[in-house]
Amino acid sequence: xxxxxxxxxxxxxxxxxxxxxxxxxxxxxxxxxxxxxxxxxxxxxxxxxxxxxxxxxxxxxxxxxxxxxxxxxxxxxxxxxxxxxxxxxxxxxxxxxxxxxxxxxxxxxxxxxxxxxxxxxxxxxxxxxxxxxxxxxxxxxxxxxxxxxxxxxxxxxxxxxxxxxxxxxxxxxxxxxxxxxxxxxxxxxxxxxxxxxxxxxxxxxxxxxxxxxxxxxxxxxxxxxxxxxxxxxxxxxxxxxxxxxxxxxxxxxxxxxxxxxxxxxxxxxxxxxxxxxxxxxxxxxxxxxxxxxxxxxxxxxxxxxxxxxxxxxxxxxxxxxxxxxxxxxxxxxxxxxxxxxxxxxxxxxxxxxxxxxxxxxxxxxxxxxx
Amino acid sequence: xxxxxxxxxxxxxxxxxxxxxxxxxxxxxxxxxxxxxxxxxxxxxxxxxxxxxxxxxxxxxxxxxxxxxxxxxxxxxxxxxxxxxxxxxxxxxxxxxxxxxxxxxxxxxxxxxxxxxxxxxxxxxxxxxxxxxxxxxxxxxxxxxxxxxxxxxxxxxxxxxxxxxxxxxxxxxxxxxxxxxxxxxxxxxxxxxxxxxxxxxxxxxxxxxxxxxxxxxxxxxxxxxx
Ligand SMILES: Nc1ncnc2c1ncn2[C@@H]1O[C@H](COP(=O)(O)OP(=O)(O)O)[C@@H](O)[C@H]1O
Ligand SMILES: [Mg+2]
Numbered sequence: 273x274x275x276x277x278x279x280x281x282x283x284x285x286x287x288x289x290x291x292x293x294x295x296x297x298x299x300x301x302x303x304x305x306x307x308x309x310x311x312x313x314x315x316x317x318x319x320x321x322x323x324x325x326x327x328x329x330x331x332x333x334x335x336x337x338x339x340x341x342x343x344x345x346x347x348x349x350x351x352x353x354x355x356x357x358x359x360x361x362x363x364x365x366x367x368x369x370x371x372x373x374x375x376x377x378x379x380x381x382x383x384x385x386x387x388x389x390x391x392x393x394x395x396x397x398x399x400x401x402x403x404x405x406x407x408x409x410x411x412x413x414x415x416x417x418x419x420x421x422x423x424x425x426x427x428x429x430x431x432x433x434x435x436x437x438x439x440x441x442x443x444x445x446x447x448x449x450x451x452x453x454x455x456x457x458x459x460x461x462x463x464x465x466x467x468x469x470x471x472x473x474x475x476x477x478x479x480x481x482x483x484x485x486x487x488x489x490x491x492x493x494x495x496x497x498x499x500x501x502x503x504x505x506x507x508x509x510x511x512x513x514x515x516x517x518x519x520x521x522x523x524x525x526x527x528x529x530x531x532x533x534x535x536x537x538x539x540x541x542x543x544x545x546x547x548x549x550x551x552x553x554x555x556x557x558x559x560x561x562x563x564x565x566x567x568x569x570x571x572x573x574x575x576x577x578x579x580x581x582x583x584x585x586x587x588x589x590x591x592x593x594x595x596x597x598x599x600x601x602x603x604x605x606x607x608x609x610x611x612x613x614x615x616x617x618x619x620x621x622x623x624x625x626x627x628x629x630x631x632x633x634x635x636x637x638x639x640x641x642x
Numbered sequence: 643x644x645x646x647x648x649x650x651x652x653x654x655x656x657x658x659x660x661x662x663x664x665x666x667x668x669x670x671x672x673x674x675x676x677x678x679x680x681x682x683x684x685x686x687x688x689x690x691x692x693x694x695x696x697x698x699x700x701x702x703x704x705x706x707x708x709x710x711x712x713x714x715x716x717x718x719x720x721x722x723x724x725x726x727x728x729x730x731x732x733x734x735x736x737x738x739x740x741x742x743x744x745x746x747x748x749x750x751x752x753x754x755x756x757x758x759x760x761x762x763x764x765x766x767x768x769x770x771x772x773x774x775x776x777x778x779x780x781x782x783x784x785x786x787x788x789x790x791x792x793x794x795x796x797x798x799x800x801x802x803x804x805x806x807x808x809x810x811x812x813x814x815x816x817x818x819x820x821x822x823x824x825x826x827x828x829x830x831x832x833x834x835x836x837x838x839x840x841x842x843x844x845x846x847x848x849x850x851x852x853x854x855x856x857x858x859x860x861x862x863x864x865x866x867x868x
Contacts, residue, residue, distance in 0.1 A: 273745045275752050285740045544735050551698060551732075552797070553725025554753035636698040639735055 279565040282538070289534055290570060296530030297574030297618050298581060300523020301611045305582025307516045308610070309601035310589055314443075315339075316602050326389050327469035328478055329497040331485060339466075340366060344493065346463045352485065357476040362386035363465035365455050369427045371448065372416060378447035379426060381455025381465075389469055390439070392449065396420055397435030403454045406431040409445040410438045426450070427458045442600055520610075524618050527574065531622025535567050539630045546630050547638020556631040563627035564620065571619020575612045582611070647805060647837050648672040648695060653704035655690050655860075664690040665701070666860035674804075677831055677838040679848035682857035688841045689809055691857065695839065696730055696807045697723050709804045725753050729798025729836075733810035736794040737782040743769060743789075744778040747797045761800070768796035772826055788819025795826055799834070806831065809841045824850045 273281075283290045331352070333342040346363055353361040364382045371377035382390060384399050392407075397420045400407055406426065408418060413436045418424060422433050431450065438445055456462045472481055482495035539546070546559055586601040648671065655665040664687045672678050680688050693699040694706060697713050697720035706713045709727045713720065724730070737746045747765040751758075769778050772792040782790050791811055798806050808827065812820040828850060831838040840851055848854045856863035 273741075273748050273752070274758065278741075278745075278752060281740065545738050548735065548738060549749065549753070550721065551696070551724065551730050552750040552753070553721050553728070553801070554750075555719055555721040558721075558753050634698075636693045639732055 293534040297527035298578035301578025302581035306585035312602040381452040535626035550635040567623025575615035651705035679851035681848040729803035731808040
């Protein structure tokens, strides 16, 4: 028998109680995993959406809380397009609109000349040429069963479907493309775009070009070349993430109370046993380790159970008809590490006081047989 | 046989802020390899004395040196001392009910890290020695009182102690098991050359020792004879 197996045995002795404590933590962990996976998935899709196609990099607003909330003056497009290292610069406005009966439908406003740079392949029909025309993503057309020539409503505006496209990006293919001024008018955002897509001239130094942009528009624009840059610039402040941290905190508190309760009960019941351990030569520190080991194991098991539950929950969300294939959860290792760290912290904090109490048990008191 | 393993001088231990004087100036000397019984009626201070010798408690005043360690001066946690030098046996609550006999024997060795395989073998050997080779995987509730105390004897020896302290080890056994456990203790004590201190209220049990120290109201009654 090893110390570790003694720890696990002690948990196993009160299976139901241990299970309850584990459930308490793992529910929180499951929520964090599910929420996080869905949020990460959406974010990654969004990033791919805004970075897609043949562009070398994109430009967004500096200090925007989320990329979707980025706002860039449209005038910057022409300014940057004139630079000699720049082959092409185009603006795109991304917005959530109500489409048919879906209130969170992603519509992208863009100039027709920019479709190629955006990586758009027309599967049927032709590009839009007029203000009242729209292109539907392949998944939009497929799930809603809309075909060419039909009239659809976007934010209560009637538009005619002239083509169906594919980009390979989940968000884009579940959205629609239309003429930039039309979307600007619908959203009351004329002169404003979300991102600028930039293609550099062949042989241009991309590093110097992006530096030039950031120097020229200091504190106004940031360049985004990779998914990591998107994350760095837009993720930390996002509302979803703040919400997920709030849930984490709640899980920490609820799970922690469960662990304290469980471990206090278990220490109290084992006063005599702990007295024996101390009498036969265990140090205070060793007793502390034993109880902390038990609470940490509860945390670890909860991390495992919570991760599985969270994964299942995210799968279930994806299967909801409302999700319509819009959400592809992303299970990053960061998310799992966060869940593991969190449950270990809960186990540690929840076990601290009970372990301290256990280490204070006096052998001669515990072993008196009245 | 002349080396002193325990030297106690004027040990005083009070409880409840001095209202109970459990030990009232106890002095004694015990030699290495001896089997000594501490005998006296209930409440005479036997367990209190044994707890002081076993470094489970500290005296209010007096001198106490056990196996070369000054237990009065020593301010730190004495767990290490117990782990290295002592084997303890109590009347009840010796064993952890959820663990098997073998695991209970191993419990003292889990206080420190290291060399597990040999210890496992030694624990098995000890259980064999106390006649429980076929019950190593039984838990205490599945063992008789005598068998439980034999497990406790094996546990007390697993760390190769210099000194075995037993507080009424046969106090809750029938006379047949009592004899078994006492014989076993004496055999192992001589076999291994360890010192045994046996606390008992029963003069018949005390007879199994080489020497008897009598306690009454916290004082040694018969003078210590070497
Ligand atoms: N922890 C304690 N608190 C208060 N009184 C105690 C405690 N331990 C022992 N005593 C008292 O000290 C005296 C000696 O007790 P003890 O050493 O247990 O005697 P014995 O083991 O000979 O029966 C008794 O009067 C007992 O009530
Ligand atoms: Mg007693």
